[in-house]
Amino acid sequence: xxxxxxxxxxxxxxxxxxxxxGPRPIGWISALNARGEVNLSPYSFFNAMGENPFVxxxxxxxxxxxxxxxxxxHEFVCNVVTYDLREAMNKTSAPLPRGTSExxxxxxxxxxxxxxxxxxxxxxxxxxxCKWLRTIRLETVEGRAMDQYLVLxxxxxxxxxxxxxxxxxxxxxxxxxxxxxxxxxxxxxxxETKFSIPRPTRA
Numbered sequence: 001x002x003x004x005x006x007x008x009x010x011x012x013x014x015x016x017x018x019x020x021x022g023p024r025p026i027g028w029i030s031a032l033n034a035r036g037e038v039n040l041s042p043y044s045f046f047n048a049m050g051e052n053p054f055v056x057x058x059x060x061x062x063x064x065x066x067x068x069x070x071x072x073x074h075e076f077v078c079n080v081v082t083y084d085l086r087e088a089m090n091k092t093s094a095p096l097p098r099g100t101s102e103x104x105x106x107x108x109x110x111x112x113x114x115x116x117x118x119x120x121x122x123x124x125x126x127x128x129x130c131k132w133l134r135t136i137r138l139e140t141v142e143g144r145a146m147d148q149y150l151v152l153x154x155x156x157x158x159x160x161x162x163x164x165x166x167x168x169x170x171x172x173x174x175x176x177x178x179x180x181x182x183x184x185x186x187x188x189x190x191x192e193t194k195f196s197i198p199r200p201t202r203a
Contacts, residue, residue: 018044019182026180027058028079028089030110031069032118038110039065040092040102040121042081044180054155056130059138059148065098067135067149074132075116076153079124083176083188088123115157125164125175129157 003010010016027046031039043066045059056078060067070076081089091106103110103121110119113129120127130153138148164171173194179187 014183016182018180019185022181022185023179023187024181026081026089026178027056028081028092028121028124029058029066029070030077030079030118030120031066031073032075033065033069033072037069037099038101038103038119039069040079040106040108041066042089042093046078049152054128055133055152056128056155057150057152059150062147063149067151069118070132070151070153071135073117075118076130076132076151077113077116077118077120078128078130078153079121080126080175081178082125083178085121085123086178086186089178113157120159124159125161125177126170127159128155129159130154131156 001010005017008015024044025046027043029039029041029043033039041064043058043060045061047057049055049057058078066076088106088108092102092108094102094105096102096105102108109122111122113120113127116129116131120129133152133154136150136152138146138150140146160170164175166174173189173191175189177189179189181187
């Protein structure tokens with residue numbers, strides 16, 4: 001099949017784009033505003049964007065609290081979402097009244113960060129402390145401003161639960177990180193699905 005994405009004339013019950021660009025890692029973003037209020041929200045438009053130093057990015061559909069808090073205080077934490085935390089992660093996506101703690105609602109606890117003010121999720125297997133670089137409001141090819149905001153941050157500190165470091169390497173599969181598919185679907189990385197391919201060398 002073929003369809004024009006702007007027309008959305010695919011004829012399917014739901015737009016398939018998120019199912020095609022997936023599974024996507026989830027950035028579980030904890031942010032703090034100037035009043036000391038904490039926001040915790042999952043974002044599936046998330047990934048690493050560069051290294052030396054490492055840069056991560058997430059995109060928010062709408063100018064939500066996470067983006068507003070980060071724009072205000074210029075720091076955030078990306079917590080890794082694993083299979084054991086799937087239900088708690090889902091709860092933190094609920095549209096709670098302003099001022100309601102997503103951490104309390106999801107039964108989570110905070111742990112202090114080392115180099116940034118926002119706390120991390122204590123139960124997370126890993127967390128990336130980040131300093132804000134910029135927030136970009138995305139535009140269409142016609143130059144129309146979208147209600148979509150891309151946040152870039154430089155990783156300044158990394159927390160890893162010691163039990164996931166095996167023979168000097170992080171055992172990502174043992175963490176069982178979950179990833180977002182389309183619709184209501186998620187995927188999980190497991191040791192059974194892991195495989196390695198050495199990079200080719202020049203002939």
